Amino acid sequence: MERRLAREDWLRAARLALLRGGVEAVRPEKIARDLQVTKGSFYWHFRNREDLLEALLHEWETELEELLTELGPETGEAGLRVLLDRVAARVRRSERGEVPSDAAIFTWASVSPKVARRVNRAEQARIDLLARWSGNPELAELLYLIWLGFVTRGQRVPGLRRRFPEIAEAMIRLLAAQDAGPGGTNDPGAGRKS
């Protein structure tokens, strides 16, 4: 019994620790206790704590890039549907520790300027994508804020995450409303620039 651990086992445990207790819970000795080993193992797989944290952040960045590049050619409402589906799937995977949780990373970013810079960059890519799809930068930002708010609140409010489809529909309606709405159909450049 008592299998031995690979680097990936440590990463998974670290992702779960990050998810549940924030960065401050991601500590070699603590995770070692969770895994029922001593830290002798940890320092074989990682140089130090910083190395582990960097691995987590890097993992999140690359996973996210993949998600964005794997999207199909659909834009507008159809595109948003696909994107939200993917995002929801990611959240489920993160709850199993298979991938770092967006929410946890955001929380981390809000207390670490270094992490914040990298998160902001990834975030901007998402917003830009929404802006291209909707042809409306302001709406894109609004949609993103709704999602971000949902994720933030979903960390705290039990059972809220299950209501994601509901919020997703509201977002889609918002997107649809502006296509049919004030300016005529999908007029790129109808928004504002910063």
Added chain:
Amino acid sequence: MERRLAREDWLRAARLALLRGGVEAVRPEKIARDLQVTKGSFYWHFRNREDLLEALLHEWETELEELLTELGPETGEAGLRVLLDRVAARVRRSERGEVPSDAAIFTWASVSPKVARRVNRAEQARIDLLARWSGNPELAELLYLIWLGFVTRGQRVPGLRRRFPEIAEAMIRLLAAQDAGPGGTNDPGAGRKS
């Protein structure tokens, strides 16, 4: 010279520490260094670290209640304008350390179940208020999520907080759109300019 410190001085320093570095930065010895005194002072004003944290959270709760009860009778668009004004003022005060920052408290809540429960309660009060005003629970939730997302992102993205008026206008348009929108044409001109 070298004035001596009152409890309020410690609280202010703690609010700033919370704002800048999260809960983990709220530590007696660390704040003592910031204040150029030793922790002997701290333990005169507070029982222990937990006591300080509780004071911060309690302060946030009561300040927030006051904000909500001090609102006028306006509802709908006019009410939202007043509310957002108040909220913006609060954010400025929090940056001066006069009151705990919403964003910092939310970040704290996301790593502390105990804090999360209390934050959720206060949060629900805000959402309920919006729901009464708009007569549309789903829209209320959406508006709240936009604000929450903005606050979360505003912690990280430099200069974003200055764009609050812009977001506020978008929220107000959203509220106005549903008055004029799906429900039929009930007077959209009601509640102009506060």
Added chain:
DNA sequence: CGCCAACCATACGGCACCGTATTGACAAGC
């Protein structure tokens, strides 16, 4: 003037964690 309360400094024991060094267990392949 002298005293008391408010406030702060100093010094201490304890704990949790970091990172390193060294040794030990075990399996795979030669």
Added chain:
DNA sequence: GCTTGTCAATACGGTGCCGTATGGTTGGCG
């Protein structure tokens, strides 16, 4: 069966923080 590579246990010195104990300084006030 012996070696080698992989992973883990143990033990250690160092640091930062907690909370307490105790004594020092100061200002107001009777």
